Amino acid sequence: MAKHKTPLLDQLESGPWPSFVSDIKQEIEHRYANPKGIDFQVPAECPDDLLGLLELSYVEGETHWKHGGIVGVFGYGGGVIGRYCDQPEKYPGVAHFHTVRLNQPSGMYYKTDFLRQLCDLWELRGSGLTNMHGATGDIVLLGTTTPQLEEIFWEVTHNMNNDLGGSGSNLRTPACCLGESRCEYACYDSQELCYQLTNEYQDELHRPAFPYKFKFKFDGCSLGCVAAIARSDMSFIGTWRDEIRVDQKVVAAYVGGEIAPNAGAHAGRDWGKFDIQKEVVELCPSQCIRYEGGKLEINNKECVRCMHCICVMPRALKIGNDRGCSILVGAKAPILDGPQMGSLAVPFVKAEEPYDDIKEFVEATWDWWMEEGKNRERIGETLKRLGFAKLLEVTGVKADPRHVQEPRHNPYIFWKEEEVEGGWQREISDYRSRHQK
8 A cells, every 4th residue: 555645646547648657656666575485676666655755745835856876887877867856765765776778679569578577677676667678769777776786787787788878968769660660651670770770889888979869760752650750859750752652543542442541540530522632633742743634644844742542542653662761960959059950961972781871960960960060959959059960961961952941031142252263263274175176
């Protein structure tokens, strides 16, 4: 039976949705009953004191967690987030309440024996509470004490063949969608690229050396199941260079009502007769589609690959065959500056092993950011401060019309002196060579 009264938290159990309060109470009862006779290495009252401390925060309107300071495992600078409460005498079960991040598998596929092993470990050496998954993607193990950290690390790395995730001013744990393992829309192997870059940059994951945190996320297509364009400093979003494949017979079946649009996702509601003009043509953001004479035509040069038309008629329209990904840089939540979406840096790259061109772009970007970035400045803020053109210069990416976000607000163009002089010299040389007899 829980020893703390939590009337404010109890209200969070009253709604229609699952409640974390109910989950913690379940763990409280399990630990006090202890049916397995486990010799808990963390106080059995840990989850009970956690709710008590949170209730106190609700009553007083302020947090009772102190800054964690430096706590971790030997040789690693990231992966453990220190947590201490400021009421250790009243709530001894959460005097220490460190969070451990583990690197999740690509696509978050698990074997049941791994999950059992993980739960057994955390029942013994932690609070028994987990978060599957954290905002970056990690397996998050909530609440343990300092003496248990090395024990947990040994078990995870030696017996479970896993590793810690990222935390602090370093590369955070890369995350990806299911990719080609489950999705017909995947334009590259997002799981493999995520796995390769995770292994390639282990030092950057575990030994913080960046101005601030840096996140990779991998979306197999522009539908964005992991929302990479909004949630990562460098996002890899699947795309294609050739034309959308169209099956006109199946288009006609959609128009004739033989096939339900949106893959039948709205079957529980009668939306009326499918109107291809209203639901596909007029909703195209670049107005590159028309339907005339029973035929659907797409001006692929104007297509922005939003995939709306494909989602509405998935059996009639398919992604192209010349596939790869775009690389965007600079997304972040509001910290020093407001929220930002990623800016297109590399319009298309094939994303094939050994991924050397992608790694070269990553490392050139990091070298520039580590040189120019201010403390606690995300790369998106560095871009905003120094200009997107500087990123293109340091990475060797040639300027492209697709880099233009919006028309210029003034008519002035600034040239570098060496570019102007070199440009005129080349023009004169070319002119003379063309007109020599």
